[in-house]
Amino acid sequence: MNISGYLLAREMTTRIGQPLIYLLLIFSIALAVVTVVPALRRNMRYFVLVLFLNLVAGWLRLVNFHYRIATELVLADPSGAMATGRFYIPVWIEDEKFFFWPLILCGLVLFSRYKDQVWQTALSALLAIFGVLTFFTSNPFAEPLKDFHAGYIQYAMTAVANVDPAVKAQAYHSLHGRMVGFYNSEYMWTHPPMLFISYATFAVAFMGGILMLTKRDDIYEKLGYSYAKAGFIILTIGLLLGYPWALTAWSGEPWWYDPKINITLMMWVAYSAYLHARLYTHRRGMRVTAASLNYLGFFGVVFTYVSTYLIPGIHSVAG
Amino acid sequence: MIKNLNYILILATIVILGAVGIAFIFGTTFSWVMSETDGLWRQTALYQDYVNVMNLTVGPMVILLVIVLGLCIPKRLFSGARLLQLMGSLTAMTLVLSLSLGIRLGISALLTVAMFMQMVVIVMTLVGSKKLVFEVTGFYIQIGSALLHMGLILFLFDLVLIGDALAQRTLHLNIFWVSTLFIGVGMVFTFYSDELSRLFSRGQASA
Numbered sequence: 001m002n003i004s005g006y007l008l009a010r011e012m013t014t015r016i017g018q019p020l021i022y023l024l025l026i027f028s029i030a031l032a033v034v035t036v037v038p039a040l041r042r043n044m045r046y047f048v049l050v051l052f053l054n055l056v057a058g059w060l061r062l063v064n065f066h067y068r069i070a071t072e073l074v075l076a077d078p079s080g081a082m083a084t085g086r087f088y089i090p091v092w093i094e095d096e097k098f099f100f101w102p103l104i105l106c107g108l109v110l111f112s113r114y115k116d117q118v119w120q121t122a123l124s125a126l127l128a129i130f131g132v133l134t135f136f137t138s139n140p141f142a143e144p145l146k147d148f149h150a151g152y153i154q155y156a157m158t159a160v161a162n163v164d165p166a167v168k169a170q171a172y173h174s175l176h177g178r179m180v181g182f183y184n185s186e187y188m189w190t191h192p193p194m195l196f197i198s199y200a201t202f203a204v205a206f207m208g209g210i211l212m213l214t215k216r217d218d219i220y221e222k223l224g225y226s227y228a229k230a231g232f233i234i235l236t237i238g239l240l241l242g243y244p245w246a247l248t249a250w251s252g253e254p255w256w257y258d259p260k261i262n263i264t265l266m267m268w269v270a271y272s273a274y275l276h277a278r279l280y281t282h283r284r285g286m287r288v289t290a291a292s293l294n295y296l297g298f299f300g301v302v303f304t305y306v307s308t309y310l311i312p313g314i315h316s317v318a319g
Numbered sequence: 320m321i322k323n324l325n326y327i328l329i330l331a332t333i334v335i336l337g338a339v340g341i342a343f344i345f346g347t348t349f350s351w352v353m354s355e356t357d358g359l360w361r362q363t364a365l366y367q368d369y370v371n372v373m374n375l376t377v378g379p380m381v382i383l384l385v386i387v388l389g390l391c392i393p394k395r396l397f398s399g400a401r402l403l404q405l406m407g408s409l410t411a412m413t414l415v416l417s418l419s420l421g422i423r424l425g426i427s428a429l430l431t432v433a434m435f436m437q438m439v440v441i442v443m444t445l446v447g448s449k450k451l452v453f454e455v456t457g458f459y460i461q462i463g464s465a466l467l468h469m470g471l472i473l474f475l476f477d478l479v480l481i482g483d484a485l486a487q488r489t490l491h492l493n494i495f496w497v498s499t500l501f502i503g504v505g506m507v508f509t510f511y512s513d514e515l516s517r518l519f520s521r522g523q524a525s526a
Binding site: 229230232233236237240241243244247256257258259262263265266269270272273276277279280283289293296300307310311312313 | 333354361373488502506
């Protein structure tokens, strides 16, 4: 175990990341200005590109930090002092979640094949909002992996302290449980990122719904639908992948009807109903129904994300 | 007539899904209020009461959803009066078995019949049978829809009949993975049928 190497990597992540997150705020505000000033809009894609590169740079720094965690830190059994494992932590936990989501959204905006200026402007405005929100609510560089760090430092200090072996064993088992069931779980590498990717596509689909309403042009509804169906596939597979994980990780605990699971299922049924209604938009009333379900679904996306921080439960960091 | 029947089934699905969504919103709001009132309420008997109420609310809607799904399956194989007769028989069978042997067995019986019918639909779609009744044309969308419905039936069957008890966890998860595969592939084929048709026809043309 090389704690000093890890601490150095963590400090470097803050040193490199903090300027990047301030740049993210500046570029996001600049992008917002570009979207509202018509004369500047022809340069909009350059601003999106810069924002994308900024997000990618930040994310690569986080990847490097996680790589250093995997190479520098071990979790050793205090009874035999044998190395029992390393931490292979995905780059979308704790405050990194809301960094990953705008990164995907930015990629979707940048690589959107439909170049209509209204569409590009609306998506850029959405991206600018996400960039500002990331800065104010979810900075992953200020205290990188705060919870993991606190847990590991506590374990490491207990391991070298002159304390009862039972206390050492307890600190080890506590972190080992999280390592096996959470940090290193194969589901951690599949379930959350699929959900975040789907959230990003639903944000674009929502924008399509808003534009259809304001511009009264079917093309935006069709664009929104194309993102919603992609998002729905990813969301469904992502949710299903969470099921076997829940069975093992929360065995014996009451996880069914947990608030976060409730609201996630609400979101899924809303999008499922939207896609069903979308098949019959030529029928009376179904167009409005489909659009309303699209909005309800996105309300579900936002609430699902926010509920993690607001409503206590097994799937939550609140309370 | 088949178009109207499809529309009615889709409408029923939307209404039931909407009702399930409202029930989940109620559950979340209730949990939130309870957590604010008593942080440890999940350790009290009140939590079990909440789970029971949610089961009582969501359970019937899920059963209705299963029935609608079960009724969606025969429409590929039959049409007109025969379809209506079959749908009536399936509903009656589910009701009689549910009342006499319990809801779990009634629903499982419906899902078993639907599963066999869907297997026939998949095989007939694969061999390009013209006897199937699809309101959409194209191989990928038809096989996609068939696989997606099969996946949903398997998933529900697994959940209702097998369950997640530790003794049969392996079987439960094996069926779960098969259903996930069917659902995933079915969705991709259904939503991207045009793209897949273009891709493979281009491949054939260049070959």
